[in-house]
Amino acid sequence: MDESASTGTLGKAVAVLDAIARAGHPVRFRDLREQIGQPPGTLHRNLSNLMKEGLVRANPDNSYALGYRLLTFASVAWASNRFREIAEPHLRELHRQTDETVHLGVLEGLEVIYLDKVESRQAVRMHSQIGKASPAYCTGVGKAALSMLAGDDLRMRVNSIDFHAFTPKTIITAHELEAEIGLIAGRGFAFDDEEHETGIHCAAAPIHSPDKSFVGGISVTAPSYRVTRAQLEQWVPLVTRAANEINSDIAIKLGPRV
Amino acid sequence: MDESASTGTLGKAVAVLDAIARAGHPVRFRDLREQIGQPPGTLHRNLSNLMKEGLVRANPDNSYALGYRLLTFASVAWASNRFREIAEPHLRELHRQTDETVHLGVLEGLEVIYLDKVESRQAVRMHSQIGKASPAYCTGVGKAALSMLAGDDLRMRVNSIDFHAFTPKTIITAHELEAEIGLIAGRGFAFDDEEHETGIHCAAAPIHSPDKSFVGGISVTAPSYRVTRAQLEQWVPLVTRAANEINSDIAIKLGPRV
DNA sequence: AAGCGAGGTTCCACATAATGGAACTGCGTT
DNA sequence: AACGCAGTTCCATTATGTGGAACCTCGCTT
Numbered sequence: 164m165d166e167s168a169s170t171g172t173l174g175k176a177v178a179v180l181d182a183i184a185r186a187g188h189p190v191r192f193r194d195l196r197e198q199i200g201q202p203p204g205t206l207h208r209n210l211s212n213l214m215k216e217g218l219v220r221a222n223p224d225n226s227y228a229l230g231y232r233l234l235t236f237a238s239v240a241w242a243s244n245r246f247r248e249i250a251e252p253h254l255r256e257l258h259r260q261t262d263e264t265v266h267l268g269v270l271e272g273l274e275v276i277y278l279d280k281v282e283s284r285q286a287v288r289m290h291s292q293i294g295k296a297s298p299a300y301c302t303g304v305g306k307a308a309l310s311m312l313a314g315d316d317l318r319m320r321v322n323s324i325d326f327h328a329f330t331p332k333t334i335i336t337a338h339e340l341e342a343e344i345g346l347i348a349g350r351g352f353a354f355d356d357e358e359h360e361t362g363i364h365c366a367a368a369p370i371h372s373p374d375k376s377f378v379g380g381i382s383v384t385a386p387s388y389r390v391t392r393a394q395l396e397q398w399v400p401l402v403t404r405a406a407n408e409i410n411s412d413i414a415i416k417l418g419p420r421v
Numbered sequence: 422m423d424e425s426a427s428t429g430t431l432g433k434a435v436a437v438l439d440a441i442a443r444a445g446h447p448v449r450f451r452d453l454r455e456q457i458g459q460p461p462g463t464l465h466r467n468l469s470n471l472m473k474e475g476l477v478r479a480n481p482d483n484s485y486a487l488g489y490r491l492l493t494f495a496s497v498a499w500a501s502n503r504f505r506e507i508a509e510p511h512l513r514e515l516h517r518q519t520d521e522t523v524h525l526g527v528l529e530g531l532e533v534i535y536l537d538k539v540e541s542r543q544a545v546r547m548h549s550q551i552g553k554a555s556p557a558y559c560t561g562v563g564k565a566a567l568s569m570l571a572g573d574d575l576r577m578r579v580n581s582i583d584f585h586a587f588t589p590k591t592i593i594t595a596h597e598l599e600a601e602i603g604l605i606a607g608r609g610f611a612f613d614d615e616e617h618e619t620g621i622h623c624a625a626a627p628i629h630s631p632d633k634s635f636v637g638g639i640s641v642t643a644p645s646y647r648v649t650r651a652q653l654e655q656w657v658p659l660v661t662r663a664a665n666e667i668n669s670d671i672a673i674k675l676g677p678r679v
Numbered sequence: 680a681a682g683c684g685a686g687g688t689t690c691c692a693c694a695t696a697a698t699g700g701a702a703c704t705g706c707g708t709t
Numbered sequence: 710a711a712c713g714c715a716g717t718t719c720c721a722t723t724a725t726g727t728g729g730a731a732c733c734t735c736g737c738t739t
Contacts, residue, residue, distance in 0.1 A: 170470040171696060172430045172726065177474045184497040192687060202728045207688060212428040216435045217529060223634050225687075229498035231527060231534040231552075237495030238552030239442040240487035269489060271475060276489040294489075294496030376481050429725060430697065450716060460699045465717060483716075681739095688733070697725070703718070709711095 175201065179209050180218060180229065189226035237294060246377060247278045249412045250370070254281050254381065257405045261383050261398055263390065266292075266365075269379035270308035273324055275299050278379075300324055300340055301333050303355035303367030307380035310348040311369045317344065330361045352399050354392075355382070362387055366395045368406035373414045381406055433459065437467050438476060438487065447484035495552060504635060505536045507670045508628070512539050512639065515663045519641050519656055521648065524550075524623075527637035528566035531582055533557050536637075558582055558598055559591050561613035561625030565638035568606040569627045575602065588619045610657050612650075613640070620644055624653045626664035631672045639664055 170177070182198045183190055190198075196206055210227060213219035217232030241247065250267050258265045264282040268275040274296040299305030300321075309317060318341070326335040334340050347353040353367045367382035383398050428435070440456045441448055454464055468485060471477035475490030499505065508525050516523045522540040526533040532554040557563030558579075567575060576599070584593040592598050605611045611625045625640035641656050 170473045173434050173470045173474060175726090176431050177476070180494060184494055187497060188501050193685085196686095203687070204689075204728055204730095205726080208726080212431045215428050216431060218435070223632060228501065229494055231498070231529050231536075233491060233494045233498050234534055234536070234552030235554045236438060236442055236487055236491045236552075238550075239445060240489070240491050243446050243486065271489050276492060278489075278492070292496075294492030294494075296493045372481075374481060433697090451714090454715095461716070462699055462701095462718075463697080466697080683738075684736095686733105686735090688731105690731080691727105691729100693727080695726075696723105698723075699720105700722105701719090704716085706713105706715085708713085 175205075176209050176213060179206070179213060180233075183219065183227060183229055189222055189228040191226050195227070241278070241293070244278065245417060246370075246372075246379070246413065249416055250381065250409045251279065253405045253409050253412075254279060257381065257383060257401060258282070260401050263383050263385045266304055266382045266384060267370075267379065268297075268302075268304035268308070268382075269377065270299060270305065271296070273299055273320055275302055275305040275308065275380075277304075297359065298324075298327070300326065301329055301355070301358040303353050303365040303382040303384070304380035306344060306347055306355070307353040307367040307369040307382070308371075308378045309344050310353065311371045311375060311378040313375075317341075329359050330357055332356055333358045352403050353380070354395065355384075356392075357387060364390075364392070364395060366398050366402050368399075368403045370406050370409045370413070372417065377413075381409065433463075434467050434471060437464070437471060438491075441477065441485060441487055447480055447486040449484050453485070499536070499551070502536065503675060504628075504630075504637070504671065507674055508639065508667045509537060511663045511667050511670075512537060515639070515641065515659060516540070518659050521641050521643045524562055524640045524642060525628075525637065526555075526560075526562035526566070526640075527635065528557055528563065529554070531557055531578055533560055533563040533566065533637075535562075555617065556582075556585070558584065559587055559613070559616040561611050561623040561640040561642070562638035564602060564605055564613070565611040565625040565627040565640070566629075566636045567602050568611065569629045569633060569636040571633075575599075587617050588615055590614055591616045610661050611638070612653065613642075614650075615645060620646065622648075622650065622653060624656050624660050626657075626661045628664050628667045628671070630675065635671075639667070 178199050179195065182195055186194070192206070196203065201209065210219060214221060214230070218230045219227055220230045221227055246269065247267065254265045254267055258281040264280065266277055267279040268277045277292050277295050280292050297305065299309055309320070312320070321337050321340055324337065324340070327333070328335050334343060351368065355365045355367065357364050363384060364387050365382045365384035367380045369378065369380050371378045381402065383402055385395070436457050437453065440453055444452070450464070454461065457464070459467065468477060472479060472488070476488045477485055478488045479485055504527065505525060512523045512525055516539040522538065524535055525537040526535045535550050535553050538550050555563065557567055567578070570578070579595045579598055582595065582598070585591070586593050592601060609626065613623045613625065615622050621642060622645050623640045623642040625638045627636065627638050629636045639660065641653070641660055643653070
């Protein structure tokens, strides 16, 4: 999980950002200190530099939060992402067909980062999920994405997962997960059967660039009290078709080497 | 503009992120090299470290883009921002009253960063503007925010502005800007009369924490072909009332020292 | 109100990590 | 096929980050 050793000074600064992000709320100096174990002088300098760069901001009560410049960077990262741009019309179409929430996610290490979301009820803010990182092993998009990886790459990643039972149905052994990924790879789609959140299930399909340097997935998600497993299964062709169309578009618009 | 000298190694890494962000699309090694003037070895190492940290990603054609981890950081920064959270219901109310686009922005140095947006036509994606940085001197939110600053702080900032005439109506001298800010401070609201984008005008009012450690603004924006200046002026009481309510809520919910 | 103590800041000799010139590689180009 | 340049690697030098310890300050206790 921690690769900061190899990235030198930058790694230590990012560790500070990461600690603030994991807390999910403004944190105080001493909390950061005990969480990342930097000596007071070092931590102080790191925070000071991060603040000068706009990546961290200090509240008057000496608590620290992530800075607004991160929003600006993310805004550019999102707006200039070609995969998201290419996928968007297909997500809309899939949403139109199912009238349920549709997600686009990309695999980053052992996590899925959600790049886009289309949902009916605009009451829940669109923003709340974009950029969110979830474990790959217990989400539909994540398992679909994993199914595109080469065997050795997959095995390496699976072996470094730190499994956690979010629900009673979460897969928590490498062996079971590999079997599940094998199944998904064979049939071309995945389900998340309340593995990440009780009462929420989804159908997902993998997307990827031609050379697999990018792997991700799309999904249709719904609460299980309102949408049955059978309904989810009926949507599978729609999901896989949308995924295939996205894959073609990526190949056409970005070229075979991407 | 460039403060990297004082933040050492971190500053140089952020300069790379910034260069990629300013380009707004994936950039190649040589473009980065000539834009930020780092020697090849240094730039290569910086990119390599940033990639290990997930802040930059490489495309197969050796072009570089901002990494997905920035989205994750921004997601947390946005979700845990108390000002945005407190302002949100008031933005919605203001939108309900005017049926036009409502913005929330915060002043960061010489720029306004947009934290939230409510607009009628959901066709334009909400995301596209959040996190966006615009010059403070030619936007309604920015000028409103500037009007809350103490005289010496204001003068210092105004003197370091690099003015650019985005439209024929953009204020491009420090003298005129100071007069405008004085006017705004006196009456408590601001207009952007097509100063940033031709055909777009807005009415704005300042918001701030009790101790002014946070200053920002809210605005109602509309195209001038559809909404007259007179109409904007009629909305001023609504905008200032919403701003005042936000200010009270901030004082109540965050305490007097924030 | 004064003293105490935890939280936060500053300083500096030392160790480490960044620097950048130069040599190298390999891909695309003519 | 060979050239040229974008991109990569290497290494001696040097600038930079490191972290222990002393110091400050402010809120809380007594």
